[in-house]
Amino acid sequence: MPPSHQPSPTILLPQLPPKTLVGIDLVAFSSTANFHGIRDLPRGWHFLYTGTTESFSLRCGAWFYVGDISCAGKGDNETALVVAQGPQALAPEIYIWKWDTQTESLSSLTGDNDADRQEVMRYKANLGALWQSGGLFRFRSRVSPAMLSNKPGSAPAEARQAEENEETEEDGRRDWRQLTDRLSPELMSRIIGDPEVDIDGHPRWMVTSASTANRDADHIPGVDSPAVEEEPNSGKILEQEKEFGFLPIDLKRTWREGAIGRERTEAAQDKSWALGDLVFKYSSRVPGEVTVDERTGEAQLLGELQFTFLMVLTMMNFSCLQQWKRLLELILTCRRAIMDREAFMSEVLRLLLRQLERCDDVEGGLFEIDGDEGGEFLRNLLTKIRQSVDEVIPQGTESMVKTELDKLEVWVKEEYDWELKRDSIVRRGMLQLEDGEEIEMEMADNDADEETGEYAPMIVDLEEHDNVSVAELEEEDEASDLEDTRY
Structure with a gap:
């Protein structure tokens, strides 16, 4: 120099x-x-x-x-x-x-x-x-x-x-x-x-690779004890491994307080209300005014998507991987937000494409470190957002969300051979074995789309429930359906 x-x-x-x-x-x-x-x-x-x-x-x-x-x-x-x-x-x-x-x-x-x-x-x-x-x-x-x-x-x-x-x-x-x-x-x-x-x-x-949010930590009685701090220098190490303060995302409850019946069902299937509520809570307030700048709240979600992904990429941090998946599941299962928050949704898809382009930088690959599930969770989410975009945005209408999703769809098709349009996926058909025998095959996750098996509608005979109100039956039915809508 x-x-x-x-x-x-x-x-x-x-x-x-x-x-x-x-x-x-x-x-x-x-x-x-x-x-x-x-x-x-x-x-x-x-x-x-x-x-x-x-x-x-x-x-x-x-x-x-x-x-x-x-x-x-x-x-x-x-x-x-x-x-x-x-x-x-x-x-x-x-x-x-x-x-x-x-x-x-x-x-x-x-x-x-x-x-x-x-x-x-x-x-x-x-x-x-x-x-x-x-x-x-x-x-x-x-x-x-x-x-x-x-x-x-x-x-x-x-x-x-x-x-x-x-x-x-x-x-x-x-x-x-x-x-x-x-x-x-x-x-x-x-x-x-x-x-x-x-x-x-x-x-x-x-940050360390052992840093975690409390919801992702494995608390074992007798192991998580204060006695660990008695070891030399352990106090300094524990001080560095602070608990992550992630955005609170509860995918099992995505409706407003007091919602019942159809409102709860729609909020479980379209998580736009939960996304908007989270954005509102973490948006900056203007002093002396009631209004908030929701762009700052949206930036908090985008920033956390970036942070969690990069901590998986460089540190292979398990808790960050789980929060990254929670954020994607919350955002990519929204329908109304495709139109109401067009700029935000398009930026999420643009960011996701950049992240997927670098996911092979993880030792062994990003999807391989996620266990048996691999990239199946992301393929399902992208399939859902593809269907939602096609249904919400009229054909021939210009949309930033559709433009970014089209780019992402082309990339995952070339890299992973993922088909995101449900109409192009064969879900049931005949397979011929080596000996010439033909058997009928069906995709394992087909029940949710066909509303069969455990996803079939439940029929209730009201005459057998004279002392039960219709509202109570609806709440019981919705409670049983909420877990199904997550998959």
Whole structure:
């Protein structure tokens, strides 16, 4: 680094052991003895995490923002969730996360004592020497095949490779921006908790692969005991693993308080009311006015969709996977919202396509880590939203939701061979065996569509229930049907 130039945004990782798994955004690698940090960090959100091994080890990471953090969370529609907090410092952004051998994680220097302050000054003073010695890794959003090959070639070939590398890099940065453009400090603090602030005032939000929401935790009597904290350093680790503050989604109750009969049935099948209620509760209020800006509430759902997916992608966090699925089930089973919240629904589908394009970055694949269910849950949800869009939006009518769904449908057809239109799926037919015998086959999930089996309508003889009101019978019938409508 020439002495006449200001250093680019850099994160220093002193005392990091060699062969440690290091991940920054969507790129992961194994550290070497000469690795001391990452330079040329672009503006925006970043997530850096470490693990003692590439697999089967606890991963610890933290979110931080490079640049003016008041700009975070605006998204494509420029719906800011935070208020500017005054001018940012003009000093170069240098982040120092020191390796803690006791917790096997990175901790920032907070400057609470003179030793920390002197250590920060020493690391910053040696920044130029680290740059010249090659100890700082240049930030890359994606590694292209050409970069993995060190074979020399001709000048034109090397020029083409350099051009391809730049295109790959730009594509990677654009993908990351689209996957994080709804994250904001407000959302991070709601989900993770208050951030840790370093000596220069940079906040960071800590997450581990073991972090979980209370509803997704397995509480075992005798194991979840306070005695664990008596072990050395366990208190610090437990403090980092804070409980996630996810949006409260109850898919078993998606109707308003006091609803009965047909209203409950419709709300169970079309979850638009539950979606609107959640958006309203988490929307920002204008001081002195009754109205709310529901765009901020919608941005909270979009941001949580982004956060949970990226925590599955990088940390393989089970609780985030469950919340990601709950959010998708709530949103993709709405019908009225297709018209009432057209901009929001189209942005969800656009985000989902970007996420699916990167789901193979998970070790083993996103759907494979979900057990036996795999991608079946998502295929069913996309089939439902396809049917709802075709029924709600008149043919020939322009719609942002339909446009984004068409793009998503083409992609899943090419990648997974999923057919989303029910009319194109053969649900019952004859299958000829090797010996020539023919048997009738039927899809396992066909009962719900055909209203047969356990999904068949229940017939009640009112003459046998003289002392029971019709309203009570309707409530009993709806209670038995509510669980069926979830599948």
